[in-house]
Amino acid sequence: xxxxxxxxxxxxxxxxxxxxxxxxxxxxxxxxxxxxxxxxxxxxxxxxxxxxxxxxxxxxxxxxxxxxxxxxxxxxxxxxxxxxxxxxxxxxxxxxxxxxxxxxxxxxxxxxxxxxxxxxxxxxxxxxxxxxxxxxxxxxxxxxxxxxxxxxxxxxxxxxxxxxxxxxxxxxxxxxxxxxxxxxxxxxxxxxxxxxxxxxxxxxxxxxxxxxxxxxxxxxxxxxxxxxxxxxxxxxxxxxxxxxxxxxxxxxxxxxxxxxxxxxxxxx
Amino acid sequence: xxxxxxxxxxxxxxxxxxxxxxxxxxxxxxxxxxxxxxxxxxxxxxxxxxxxxxxxxxxxxxxxxxxxxxxxxxxxxxxxxxxxxxxxxxxxxxxxxxxxxxxxxxxxxxxxxxxxxxxxxxxxxxxxxxxxxxxxxxxxxxxxxxxxxxxxxxxxxxxxxxxxxxxxxxxxxxxxxxxxxxxxxxxxxxxxxxxxxxxxxxxxxxxxxxxxxxxxxxxxxxxxxxxxxxxxxxxxxxxxxxxxxxxxxxxxxxxxxxxxxxxxxxxxxxxxxxxxxxxxxxxxxxxxxxxxxxxxxxxxxxxxxxxxxxxxxxxxxxxxxxxxxxxxxxxxxxxxxxxxxxxxxxxxxxxxxxxxxxxxxxxxxxxxxxxxxxxxxxxxxxxxxxxxxxxxxxxxxxxxxx
Numbered sequence: 001x002x003x004x005x006x007x008x009x010x011x012x013x014x015x016x017x018x019x020x021x022x023x024x025x026x027x028x029x030x031x032x033x034x035x036x037x038x039x040x041x042x043x044x045x046x047x048x049x050x051x052x053x054x055x056x057x058x059x060x061x062x063x064x065x066x067x068x069x070x071x072x073x074x075x076x077x078x079x080x081x082x083x084x085x086x087x088x089x090x091x092x093x094x095x096x097x098x099x100x101x102x103x104x105x106x107x108x109x110x111x112x113x114x115x116x117x118x119x120x121x122x123x124x125x126x127x128x129x130x131x132x133x134x135x136x137x138x139x140x141x142x143x144x145x146x147x148x149x150x151x152x153x154x155x156x157x158x159x160x161x162x163x164x165x166x167x168x169x170x171x172x173x174x175x176x177x178x179x180x181x182x183x184x185x186x187x188x189x190x191x192x193x194x195x196x197x198x199x200x201x202x203x204x205x206x207x208x209x210x211x212x213x214x215x216x217x218x219x220x221x222x223x224x225x226x227x228x229x230x231x232x233x234x235x236x237x238x239x240x241x242x243x244x245x246x247x248x249x250x251x252x253x254x255x256x257x258x259x260x261x262x263x264x265x266x267x268x
Numbered sequence: 269x270x271x272x273x274x275x276x277x278x279x280x281x282x283x284x285x286x287x288x289x290x291x292x293x294x295x296x297x298x299x300x301x302x303x304x305x306x307x308x309x310x311x312x313x314x315x316x317x318x319x320x321x322x323x324x325x326x327x328x329x330x331x332x333x334x335x336x337x338x339x340x341x342x343x344x345x346x347x348x349x350x351x352x353x354x355x356x357x358x359x360x361x362x363x364x365x366x367x368x369x370x371x372x373x374x375x376x377x378x379x380x381x382x383x384x385x386x387x388x389x390x391x392x393x394x395x396x397x398x399x400x401x402x403x404x405x406x407x408x409x410x411x412x413x414x415x416x417x418x419x420x421x422x423x424x425x426x427x428x429x430x431x432x433x434x435x436x437x438x439x440x441x442x443x444x445x446x447x448x449x450x451x452x453x454x455x456x457x458x459x460x461x462x463x464x465x466x467x468x469x470x471x472x473x474x475x476x477x478x479x480x481x482x483x484x485x486x487x488x489x490x491x492x493x494x495x496x497x498x499x500x501x502x503x504x505x506x507x508x509x510x511x512x513x514x515x516x517x518x519x520x521x522x523x524x525x526x527x528x529x530x531x532x533x534x535x536x537x538x539x540x541x542x543x544x545x546x547x548x549x550x551x552x553x554x555x556x557x558x559x560x561x562x563x564x565x566x567x568x569x570x571x572x573x574x575x576x577x578x579x580x581x582x583x584x585x586x587x588x589x590x591x592x593x594x595x596x597x598x599x600x601x602x603x604x605x606x607x608x609x610x611x612x613x614x615x616x617x618x619x620x621x622x623x624x625x626x627x628x629x630x631x632x633x634x635x636x637x638x639x640x641x642x643x644x645x646x647x648x649x650x651x652x653x654x655x656x657x658x659x660x661x662x663x664x665x666x667x668x669x670x
Contacts, residue, residue, distance in 0.1 A: 012665070066495045069664055092497035102488035106289040107282070118278035119496040160492075167497070 001202055002042040002065060002171055007074035009035040009060055009226075034060040036226040038074070042204045042219065044170070047197050049217035049234075050206040053254060057226035058206040062175045065204070066096045079170040079202070092120060094171040095164035097189075099179035102156075105149030109140055109159045112148060113166050120167035127166070134162045154185040161192050172196050174205035178212065190215060210247045222253050229253045275498040279506020287476045287510060297472045297514050301522035305468075306529040313529075323405035330410060331356040331365070331374035331396075339377045341393070344417045351413060366398050373397040373410050385421060453544035454631020459604040461557075462626035464526055465519040466600045466619060467593070469565050472518020473511050474589055477572035480507045482585035485577070490667070504658045508569050515565035520558075548630050556629050556639060560622050563646035567618065568596075570653030574660045580669055603627060610634070615641040618649055 012031045035057045042048035052058050063069040065076055067087035076083040076090075083090035103112050113134075117127045135141045138158040148156060165172065174193060178186035193216055196203045207213060213220055213234070220237055222230040230237070230253050241249035273281060287293045328351045332342040337355070345353035354371070356362065362374045378384070378392030385391040393414065397407055426433050445452070484490040493503065530545060572589060579585035596619060602608055603623030610624035621642040628634035660666055 068491065068494050069668070088497050088499055091495055094495070096492065096495035098491065100488045101492050104282075104286055104489060105487070106286050111282070111285070115278060115282045116496060118273050119275050119493075119498045121275070121497070163492075 001044055001077070001079060002040075002048070002204055003075070003077040004041070004061075004065065005039045005075045007035055007038040007061060007064060007076065008033070008072045009057075009064060009069060010072055011060075034226050035064070035071070038223065038226070038228050040221045040228065040231050042171075042202050044202045045197060045200045046218040047193060047203040047205065047216050049213045049220040050204065050223060051208070051210070051213055051220055051250060052206075052223035053208055056208075056223045058208075058223055059175055060226075061223065062096075062173055062204070062206055066094060066173055067091055092167065093169055094173060095167070095169040096173045096175070097160060097164045097177050098175040099177050099181065101160045101177075103148035103151075103159055103163075106147060108145050108147055109151065109155075109162075110144040112159055113163045116163040117166045122167050130166055130168060131162075134166065138162055153182065154188065157181065157185045157188060161189075165196075169201070171202040171204070174203070176206055176208070178207075178209075210250060214246060222250060224254050224257045227257065229257050275502040276506045276509070279498075279503055280509050283476075283480055283507055283510040284513070287479065287514060290475070290479060293475045293479065293514065296475045297518045298521060301468045301472070301518055302525045305464075305522060306525040309526075310529050320405060324409070325350065326406070327352060328372045328406055328409060329354060329370075331362060331371045332377070333357065333359055333362070333374065334377040334381075335379050336382065339381050339391070341375060341377055341417055344420065345375070345413055348413050348416070350409070362396055366396055369398075372406055375410075375414070388425060391421070448632070449544040450547045451631045451633060453548065454627055454633065458627035458630040459623065461523070461526065461630055462603065462623040463597070463600045464522050465557075465561060465626075466564070466622060467597060468522035469515045469519035469561065470568050470593060470596050472521075473515035473565065473568045473572050474593075476514045477511045477569065477576045478579075478582060478585040478589060480511065481573050481576035482579040483582050485579075485667075486581045494667070500662050501658050504573070504661045505654075508566075508573060508654060508657065511569035511573060512562075512565045515568050516561060519561055519565065547632070553629055553632075556634070557626055559643055560625055560639075560646065563643065563650040564619070564622050566650035567646065567653050570650065570657040574653075574657050577661055578666050578669065599623065610638050610642070612638070612641065616645050618646065621645065 010031050010033050013029065018030065038057070038061055040048070040050075050058050050061065060069065064071045064074075065078070065083070067076075067083050067090055070084070078090040079093040081090045081093055103109075104115075107115070110131075113131060114127065117131070122130070135144060138161060140155075140158055140162060143151060143155055148159060151159065172193075174189070177189050177193075181189065190212070193203055193205060197218075205212075205216070217234045219233050220230070221228055232240075237249065238246065244252070330345055330351055330353050332345060332353045333356050334342055342353045342355055345351050356374070359376065362371070362376075365371050366374060374396040376394040376396065378394075381391040381393070395410065395414070397410075399407075423433065426435070447455075481490075484493065494500070496503075527545075527549070575588050575592075576585045579588055599617060599620035600623045602620055608614070608620075608624065610621070610628055614624055615621050615638050625634060625639050625642040629639065
């Protein structure tokens with residue numbers, strides 16, 4: 001389970017960022033509120049979608065949950081572990097996969113997965129067992145000895161999946177994991193996310209693509225300007241949309257927020 | 269239960285494998301110090317030797333203008349091997365003919381040369397030459413020849429005056445250099461050795477440091493690595509150890525290359541010099557130099573990793589770090605200036621202290637207390653840099669600087 005309460009993060013803007021914001025007519029602030037009082041709960045065996053336009057604060061929120069960034073305020077619990085008090089223990093419970101994830105080009109697929117297992121403190125027998133199961137299921141055996149730099153995007157994505165879950169985490173976070181992938185590679189990720197739900201994992205994924213939410217989400221939250229605009233089950237969201245398409249319903253939430261807050265987004 | 273390697277060892281092993289598969293690292297760490305640098309050094313040395321030899325053996329054509337043709341200088345010069353004395357009358361065109369390299373030099377005997385010599389005064393002789401980089405050797409040969417001619421005239425004078433040749437020497441100075449051949453070697457190459465290993469320690473660490481931090485940031489693997497359940501300290505320590513190791517390896521290989529260059533690259537080295545090199549290579553000296561190299565490599569590794577992780581990309585890291593090679597070499601060059609000595613103050617200046625201490629160690633004249641001070645100060649600096657580096661890696665604005 002992931003529990004997030006009153007999460008907040010403000011970034012100082014670099015001179016270059018300030019200049020580019022001025023160019024598009026934004027205020028001359030020296031900092032920006034990327035995430036503002038965000039809270040939600042993602043449960044085991046369910047897929048939680050964090051939906052929002054580009055620059056909504058999704059990546060910042062996920063980076064805080066994955067303990068890459070430290071929030072200015074709020075609390076995060078990963079599978080019962082206080083992520084702020086003990087980030088290493090929290091990371092032991094989670095796997096993190098992003099669309100921009102790359103692999104070490106000069107290492108073989110086998111070496112990459114073994115490296116991450118060692119970092120997670122997996123024992124040799126557990127590693128062998130999980131490696132055999134994962135490599136078999138994902139079809140990595142055929143290219144396990146090849147250097148990652150020589151693998152196709154689809155093959156690399158499979159290796160990324162294997163290294164994400166080699167330590168059998170309870171919680172798996174996907175940050176725009178299909179972005180930039182071709183249809184086949186994206187499909188493999190979608191299937192993998194479903195498999196995680198079947199295995200009873202807590203899945204949190206961020207996206208700006210409504211069709212992915214439709215395919216996968218059990219629960220969703222809409223984020224814009226760092227603030228939570230909506231949180232509920234996918235079924236509730238669908239019911240609330242009535243005659244409107246889900247995309248229209250999402251846009252309605254965003255436009256309503258812009259009307260009230262006037263926020264135009266935050267840097268990722 | 270069998271375990272996979274500890275996180276630090278896992279990082280160390282992975283980064284070593286990764287670095288050793290990187291062509292740039294291999295070139296900087298192995299190829300340049302072991303092959304390229306010695307070849308260049310031996311090549312340049314041999315070229316200089318051969319040019320000097322050529323200048324020594326090249327026949328010299330010297331015009332001799334002797335108005336009365338009675339000084340005997342032309343005959344003296346002509347009798348010497350490698351010198352052809354050509355009697356000349358036309359003084360006016362001599363400068364132009366020397367400039368056109370028809371003659372290497374010209375010797376002009378004064379009108380009243382014989383009269384002056386007979387009166388026991390110095391006879392006047394002018395030497396015309398065109399100064400150039402290659403004339404130094406030739407000028408020295410002609411001056412030696414003139415000195416020989418002068419000695420001949422002096423011998424005649426002493427004989428006529430019935431004096432022994434020692435009459436002009438009121439005192440006899442005998443020089444005794446108490447410096448051992450090893451100390452002399454220390455003066456000769458003691459500054460070169462640390463210059464070489466400091467340079468290669470730095471350049472050998474440079475590419476792995478850039479690759480392990482900025483490279484990882486640019487390739488998009490850093491973010492994933494930071495989500496691994498391992499402390500930031502373990503990651504930094506693993507990377508730091510690899511960079512330190514490559515720096516040390518590169519420096520040791522450079523020293524091996526230097527040794528091989530001296531042993532096999534140059535012909536005709538004096539046996540005393542070879543014996544002194546053998547003395548320098550005694551285990552205690554090697555251990556002491558190595559003890560200084562380790563904290564220096566640690567300091568370089570921490571410094572380079574800090575700069576590398578700050579950079580947004582591999583290219584930016586290269587542009588930040590490359591100019592530092594010159595900055596690092598300045599203190600090493602200061603140590604080559606005569607009179608710069610290892611003192612309680614210079615022992616605290618990084619890089620300069622290693623250069624000076626190594627020079628003293630090579631010469632066998634190092635004061636143990638000062639070497640200990642150098643080692644301690646370097647070690648303190650190395651650990652302070654490592655601590656700063658781990659703090660630096662924990663900063664979001666550095667690690668996620670885009």
